[in-house]
Amino acid sequence: MGRTALIAGKGSIVNEAIKNLEDPLVIALIKDPEYPYDYIFNPGEVGKILKTLKKEQVDRVVFIGKVEKKGIFGGYKLDLTAIKLLATLRSFKDDEIMDKVVETLEREGIKVLSQKEILSNLLPEAGIMVGSIDEKLKEDIAFGFEVAKELGKYQIGQTVVVKEKSVIAVEAIEGTDETIQRAGKYTKDFVVVKVKRPTQSGHMDLPVVGDQTILTAKDAGAKAIAVEAKETLVTPEAVDLASKEKITLVAVDESMIREWSS
Structure with missing residues (x-):
């Protein structure tokens, strides 16, 4: 071999x-x-x-x-x-x-x-990883998830930023950090949602939340980050930093989104 x-x-x-x-x-x-x-x-x-x-x-x-x-x-x-x-x-x-x-x-x-094969330990199960969520946050997460999945069909990006069920920023070629920074120019206390594109294989380019994502979100004024469960790589440093910076971090799946958007 x-x-x-x-x-x-x-x-x-x-x-x-x-x-x-x-x-x-x-x-x-x-x-x-x-x-x-x-x-x-x-x-x-x-x-x-x-x-x-x-x-x-x-x-x-x-x-x-x-x-x-x-x-x-x-x-x-x-x-x-x-x-x-x-x-x-x-x-x-x-x-x-x-x-x-x-x-x-x-x-x-x-x-x-596959990235999943090598980094399976970094794929979170559905649930709250850091912080807590209320009904209003659930609605924003569900809205952002559905928007991100729809945009993913056109391979536009993996990240959307929402607040009050309004889209603040959408990721294109610039990447997640710049998308979050751009959202922070317009408002604070927003929600960052990251998902895998519907057509995407697990070989490469899975969504990632690392320590830099958390730092960028904190500096820009985000209150929460939601990721797609079992499809997003989340580093231990990111979880620790989210806890320290008091940013809610949650992994969601389709069943949660259906419940929260109903």
Whole structure:
């Protein structure tokens, strides 16, 4: 059996994956990563990454951590392999890009492991993790969940911010933190809702709540964060920090949403 590679982006979630893997080959795709790594590449250096995986006899990979999608539109220097790969896409929708990555690796004999498989200990069951919720908060969470799921069908993002059953901000290419910050410019005591897109596989890009998410939410004025149970990765540091900063943290499932929205 060959080696397992961890292809890593940004976030404390990467350290959790390193703990759960046995001697992984860590390939960082960001500058100045805050975790140990063996190689570092620009995300557009697809050819170099594939050659490195072969050289290191890797037969399994897992993708963990945030890599900025907006780099595709001009921020990344793309090698010939990356250019050819992108040219085969019908669109730059998230699922299509990720499916193409999986297809490319599996064609090389490399299996892409599910994030759920590696980080199952970070997938919360339905229930209140920190704080408490009242009827008004339940209504906002249910509303935000339904909006986020509907937007997810169009692969717009995973996060919406709501208050009084009104949408304050919607995540697009900028990412969760900037979405939360933008909401904070307009109001306080809002609710952040994160869900998995309906069409999304568990291979990569599952929603994540880490310590930085909590800090951003606190600074912006959020009162609660709701995540989709068993489909969102929540780090222990995030739970501890939410408790310290008095931000309600709850994992919800479809049955709870049906009850709260009725």
